[in-house]
Amino acid sequence: MISVDALWWAGLAIALALASAALSLLTASVPRLLRVLVMPLFALSALSALIAGLLALINGGVAVAELPFGLPWLHWQVRLDALAGFFLCVIGVVSFAVGLYAPGYVRGFEQGRDPLPVLGGFGGLFLTGMLLVVLAADAFLFMVAWELMSLSSYFLVAFHHDHAANRRAAFLYLLMAHIGGLAILLGFGVMASVGGSFAFDAMREAQLPFGWASVAFALAFIGFGMKAGLVPLHAWLPEAHPVAPSHISALMSGVMLKVAVYGFIRVVFDLLGQFHWQWGVAVLIIGSISALMGVLYALMQHDLKRLLAYHSVENIGIIFIGLGLAMLFYASGHTVIGTVAFVAALYHTINHALFKGLLFLGAGAILHSANERDLDKMGGLLRRMPWTGLFFLIGCISISALPPFNGFISEWLTFQSALQAWQLESGVLRSLVPIAAAMLALTGALAAACFVKVYGVAFLGQARSRHVRRARPVPLSMRAGQGVLALLCLLLGVLPTVFIGLINAVPQQVLGHGLVQATAQGWLWLTPVSPQTASYGAPLVAIALFVAVGLGLWLVGRGVRRVRRCDAWDCGFAPPSAAMQYTATAFAQPIRRVFGLLFHIDERVEPQQNGHLRHSLQVSDRAWGLFYTPVVRAVEKTARQVIRLQSGNVRVYLGWTLGTLLVLLWIMA
């Protein structure tokens, strides 16, 4: 049985987060406090959240508590179980890295005109909201925490509100967050109307009929999917994430989306507690589409943070592929494989949190020292900021799902579960799952292409602009923040069995089936289904790789033997200038050509007065034209019709009164 101290640590985490929020009011007068006091508190809060999560996972019990807030007849219920614990870890670890990183990063804002209390205060509230969402055990507290999370992150998105684009992004973000929240609320309402109470326990007890359950599922899928950024509900994500300060972007992309995933798991896997293949298929399809569209749109971007945001769409898609597979297999009774898929999804959740956080922090570092977000102006940063370069490379390899880093593990697990499709009874599903696997494979390959582009253009080659040429290494705290995440990326890639052993408590509690066989062969061997079916000796591969490369360098390269420098050969052409390098746009051109019809491409070449040609390329999201503008138009139209009511003539108003009176008399008499 879990001892209360896990919960105690969680409470401490919330207290510290609130304290950092409150103390940041002082930063209005003393800017230094933000980095010497507020951000350390933030990091501490994250750390205790991490401890709480780990304790919950290790002890694998359930701790409940009741806070004296909320409605008179329904106080705030708090519940810390394995699922909550896992997500506490996700939140804690990334937030901790951010807390390390931020002191160096926010230094840049101290001279800025934007008020610091906003940054620190809403940062703390943001963390509080996320922690409370995970801990909530009744719909009311859940909604309060959920909206607190949305609202505070919205204020952070609007932090640099001088540009109209940022304001627009913030508005769009808040609007969609609100609508999503309403959908979630309605979903809870459906479950509560059967369960009789808004406490999660009551909902867990309630057995919904298939119809109502499907309604609740659909609402949860829409609501949480909107927050998680599933296509086609993703439109806000690439707008909002990039415009926030980078450490906040890291939190939003790395953690907040995971909180949405948590909500989905909590509602569908835990509260509804029933599986139907229709649901699984829906999740699987939407997930695959999100993954593919996300990576394709990411390839088209040349704004680094925007690109990363689109990659969040992709990875969320991958997570939902895993969840969809889990639902599918559970619906058809193959619990073992379903658990594999579930664990794969969870594993990818933490992985994505780690490397996406890392990448956003890296982007922040570039922004900090080169003040540049546009890939096509970067270049050669590896030699100017080597540490950031190294960490960013690790992030790129991880997100491209390459061994021996963590991204590969989760994709490997997902593939493994998909490869068990032959066990399914229905031929349709049997053929659907492999197609999803194919899309996953395509996604992975495209992601690799995308990050070759990112790293090659940003960190390799020569600088494409003057201010990038003047980039300097970032301060220690920022490097530390990135370092932690990079190290974890490697560890989760090398020692999957250890971490899966930890995560195991989650399916154990939520689904009632653990993944014992996965780690049965000892810590060296990861065997999700059985040793005969598939096995992966991650540590061995990693060791072999590093040892062999080391040996190679030692034997062949004699360590780092001096090499003579010379001009680039480049087939004997004139020494290449920075302008001759491939840009990000050029790099993606072949793929743009092949997948052309998925984008809304506006490419034109106009001759200028001076005889030069001006080439402009605009790749925009098709989702806008398809889903968003129609809704906006409809509302505008009705509004225009309705305001005729306020005609301005008092006699017409009196006429309305008379008419209403007569009608009502008619009805009543």
Next chain:
Amino acid sequence: MTALFVTVFTPLLGGLVLIGVQRLSWAGWINILVCSATFIGASTLAIAVARHGVLEGFSFRVDAFNVYLLVLTAFVGMTTSIFSRPYMRYVCDTGKTNERGMRLYHVMFQLFLFTMLLALSTDNLGILWVAIEGATLATVLLVSLYRTPEAIEAAWKYFILCGVGIALALFGTVLLYFAAQHVVTEPSAGLSWSTLHGVSTQLQPAIMSLAFVFLLIGYGTKVGLMPMHQWLPDAHSEGPTPMSAVLSGLLLNVALYAVVRIKMLVDGSLAASSSPHVAGYLLMGFGLVSFLVAGLFLHRQRDIKRMFSYSSIEHMGLMTFAFGLGGPLATFSALLHMLVHSLTKSAIFVTVGHATHISGTQAIDHIRGLIRTQPAVGWGLLIGVAAIAGFPPFGVFTSEFLLLTATMQTQPWFTVVLLLGLAVAFAGLFRHLHPMVYGPMPQGQQPVKANMLPVMVHLGLVLWLGIAIPGFLARWLDRATELISGVHLL
């Protein structure tokens, strides 16, 4: 009883005193003083009621339902007077009005409060009518205080529409009295609400439903129910801002209070008839229409005060719907919503007053970059609107959450409509709010001497209510719920 008299008649005295006060600087302070006295009286009254239950006599009746509205009214009146002292001085300096206007303002402010408190605390439906009509008369001159063509037009519409509405309400009252006559023996008690409520089951259903139509339209005009709402945006937008604050925060509440009192009688008499819930259905219909249509109106506003008055209509619609829905949960949520809405909305109007002061106009297109110019005002407006839009952890969310719950239990399909309406209204508010608070500061825009204390207090209270409803308030509201819906919740 003394507490009651203090509460109700202090404003009257204050008004009479203020007629004589020449010095403008004094008037403002006296105004505050009187309001504070009223508030103290109201609080003691509340304590008394909490201790001894219902308080009756001299055709007054204070029970759980109206006592908290009394306190609310006195409180908002006080904070508004605190805000209005510097604000009205600035108005006077800009030459929009003169000494006489200022004196008129202060007198009428007090008289308005008097009528409000009278309407709330009286037990006699006739006096209730007189008081509400008196409220119109007290405020109509303030609406036209600035003497601009728009102001006069707004005042005229306000006067005519509310006058007609009130006249119809009087007809309804007559019918009520008529119905009462062959149940209640001695005529003087024929309009006493408590008496009628006691015998409500014996009242003639046919007459009562007829009377309800007139009273609903009459007082509904004051509540701002569509389609009798048209006076409301005009009056709110053209009057001085403190006036808008009390109109939105108090007058609408009192009118709704009257409607609910009447509904309680009608429900009693119709209980046995073929259609027992018809009154509730009418309220739900009006409420829903007002809620949805007002939400759409928000999208096409050019004047900031008009916008927020439409938001008031929207929320009144929500409450009306809730009262119409009946049942303990819905009633509780409606009572709570009355509370948080008037707190939040008056806070917003105070902030809007400062915002218009900063930018020198009410046109949304010309109010820009408030946060840059004066963070306090900008953030006040932003957070206030977030609160009114129903974001937790503010109280409005709590009441809306409860309302949705109640709707989900009885009329599930209405929930979808409500949520759509909420989303539309939300978008309408924020699309206009965003450019006003955010963005760079316009040329030559100066911060002003703003007194944000009332705003902070109000929003703080709303936040408190959102995080935890204090026990005593919960018990109050619960008793009121029991009074209205017959069932109690806790």
Next chain:
Amino acid sequence: MNASLWALTLLQVLLYAALAPLLVGWVRKIKALLQNRKGASVWQPYRDLYKLFGKEARMAHTASILFRAAPYIVFVATWLAASAIPLIAIPMPTSAIADVIVIAGLLALARFFLALAGMDVGTAFGGMGASREMFVSALAEPAMLMAVFTLAMTAHSTNLASVVEYQLVNDNILRPSYMFALAGLMLVAIAETGRIPADNPATHLELTMIHEAMILEYSGRHLALMEWAAQLKLLLYGVLLANVFFPWGIGQGTGFAAASIGLVVIVTKLALLGVALAVSETVLAKMRVFRVPAFLNLALLLALLGLLSHVILEVGA
């Protein structure tokens, strides 16, 4: 896990490195003969590698540390990937360490660094090569995975050793899925190893080059490692095709005899494959870069068809 097994495994791993240049030499020789040339001897690639290792390495001023590390990583990753594929005998612990998905992953890792190295110096050709390589592989990799998934789902295992074993146990079954998978994998192999018609290994100064464009800046030992890695990759795909689809003759036990027989058999298979490759390269012409997607889509389609025909025709039945 006795010693002889590990010895055998080590032998196989070393054999990969040793045989890789030979296959390339063989293919070149056959091509030359087909074109009525005498051609260099089959050992020429070994001589080239030896020479290159001897020469000093030069680097452009703009090259970074990654440029120096890349060759080692590329070579090692490719080699590890290869070493998980049964060459002369089935029982290999390495194929339990790294199943077919890991192999794909390691190849992708190699490619990742190859492309980065191409972009490191910051020349136009390097960027072009990297862009095209990633774009080709983006389409080729899923096709390859699908093809091997077909086998994996048939054998209910992604472990190549057990896949091959499964083949040997019931080899008399004619499976439609296998034909599709084989065809798809062949196309992928051609694209991935940069052979005609997808790419031309024997050319520079051509706007159509892909692989060569990336290693353009390399010299000395770095170049040697890159070339060797490329040769390994060719061998890897050859063995994959030969041993997974036509496993007959591969040594089943750890015995020396079986292994030596396996060696002879695989060499013959590879020789035949080499001839087939040479012939195809002689009769076919290099296609434009933007025709390559069509080529790869065909591969993807075939692989997917294989998978579907498996789950529909073979499991359901």
Next chain:
Amino acid sequence: MSLDHLTLLQQFMVVLAAVVLFTSFVLLQQSRLVAAVHAFAWQGALVAMVTAIVAVAGDQLHLFFSAALTLGLKALLIPWMLHRLVRRLELDRHSETLRHPALVTMAALALVIFSYWAVAPIVQQELIFTRNIVAVSLAVVLIGLLMMVIRTQAVAQVLGFMSMENGLFLAAVSATGGMPLVVELGVAFDVLVAMVLFGVFFFQIRESIDSLDVDRMNRLTERVDEP
């Protein structure tokens, strides 16, 4: 119940009620303001008489008081104020052209029938005789409202409003034999104040748009940007 059951006094009262109804038709149709004010004064007087008769018939003393109140307020004071206003606003010659008078009369008649139908449930439960007059008073109220809808002239609108009040008085008297005294006073006071304020507003409107045509007060609308 048919008339022959009624005493002469009561019959007389029914007649008076009919005349009240007639006056509100006159008010509706009267295009000259001064004449309309006179018609309104007559209506007030008639209501006062009805009240007095009810007082006599049901010898309720406080009704005499309210009869006097009505007479003073509705028949003398308010008409006099209106008269003064009209003169001070130089509107004595003013006459507005009514649009479709026939149609308006039709509508008014329809309202009369409707109001009879509406209050039928009250009349049916045979009670004391004055109840028939409730229908009349409702009709007067509705016609007053109709008048406010069709008349574009501010003073005329006020007349309509006031005749609505007359209808209310009539209803109060006829249906319930008068409201409690305090209410009566309150109502009377409100009406008086309202009248004073109307007077103030006439001048304010006049100085702002130098006319009293309410149709020209349409600045406050949402439709500015409409085509």
